[in-house]
Amino acid sequence: MKPMKISSKEILCIVIALFLYSFSIYITNIDRVMMFLMISPVCLYSIFAFNYGKPVQNNRYDNIINLFWCTIYIALVTLTATNTLTLVNEFFNWLWIVIIPLMFVKYSNKFTIKQTLTIVGLYGIATKQPWKLKTFLMCLIITPFLVWSASERFQITYNMLLESTTTLLFFPLMLILMMLTAGTTEEIFFRGIIQRNIYNATKSQVIAVLVSAFVFALFHLPWAYYSWPHTQGNFLHSVTGIMVEQFVSGLLLGIVFIRSSNLWTVIILHSFINSVWATATFFTDTPILRLG
Numbered sequence: 001m002k003p004m005k006i007s008s009k010e011i012l013c014i015v016i017a018l019f020l021y022s023f024s025i026y027i028t029n030i031d032r033v034m035m036f037l038m039i040s041p042v043c044l045y046s047i048f049a050f051n052y053g054k055p056v057q058n059n060r061y062d063n064i065i066n067l068f069w070c071t072i073y074i075a076l077v078t079l080t081a082t083n084t085l086t087l088v089n090e091f092f093n094w095l096w097i098v099i100i101p102l103m104f105v106k107y108s109n110k111f112t113i114k115q116t117l118t119i120v121g122l123y124g125i126a127t128k129q130p131w132k133l134k135t136f137l138m139c140l141i142i143t144p145f146l147v148w149s150a151s152e153r154f155q156i157t158y159n160m161l162l163e164s165t166t167t168l169l170f171f172p173l174m175l176i177l178m179m180l181t182a183g184t185t186e187e188i189f190f191r192g193i194i195q196r197n198i199y200n201a202t203k204s205q206v207i208a209v210l211v212s213a214f215v216f217a218l219f220h221l222p223w224a225y226y227s228w229p230h231t232q233g234n235f236l237h238s239v240t241g242i243m244v245e246q247f248v249s250g251l252l253l254g255i256v257f258i259r260s261s262n263l264w265t266v267i268i269l270h271s272f273i274n275s276v277w278a279t280a281t282f283f284t285d286t287p288i289l290r291l292g
Contacts, residue, residue: 053261120192121263183271213250
């Protein structure tokens, strides 16, 4: 595998991202270094487990339309978070960030349905690889970090998650639910479409991952400011909160998507991460599902 050359523009983007992350940790005054370190073993594993892939090229109208639609969608999220209009939830996201964007891809490129699914990574890519086993091993590697983060976030013990019959009963259900909601819808949009569009516009995988991770975090900002208990009403803490969690998660998923060129890998990984945290809420008074 040839080492990837990094341009000065890409180095600048990396420096800015590290500065924002470090500043966010300082402002939130909480230990989220482990959240950042959590991505390391999975990213390293993905580098050796998967081939280096590049998004299939498309025309510039596809890029412009879907990047503009991303702005519209975040505006819809903001209106919903402020209770101005109820426009967005986990199930309506199938319309907002799956069906409509995929139609943009299909008709702007004059693709068939099969070609549309292929270009976003849902069909016909990396099928020769044993990606299911590799994805399972990836989830296994990240499990100890997820259990740690869940116990810290919800103030529960490891044994409550690892030994409770509640976990055995509800984790499979949570995994299925997350596959039917955010795990799939968000990955199709933010990785399969937005990250691909940014790569096509910049010709840089580094910039594509960093910017799509930032957009992924930005999508969570209205929820953080208007709904999340630990950041509600505090804009600075809302911004820094999404930088130390959602931005880092976006980096992880973006890197894995590049390495695998298979959207199902990041869909399963995203769903697995959400499922552990959702299962942990059964041991607390925290709502099981949270919009956004």
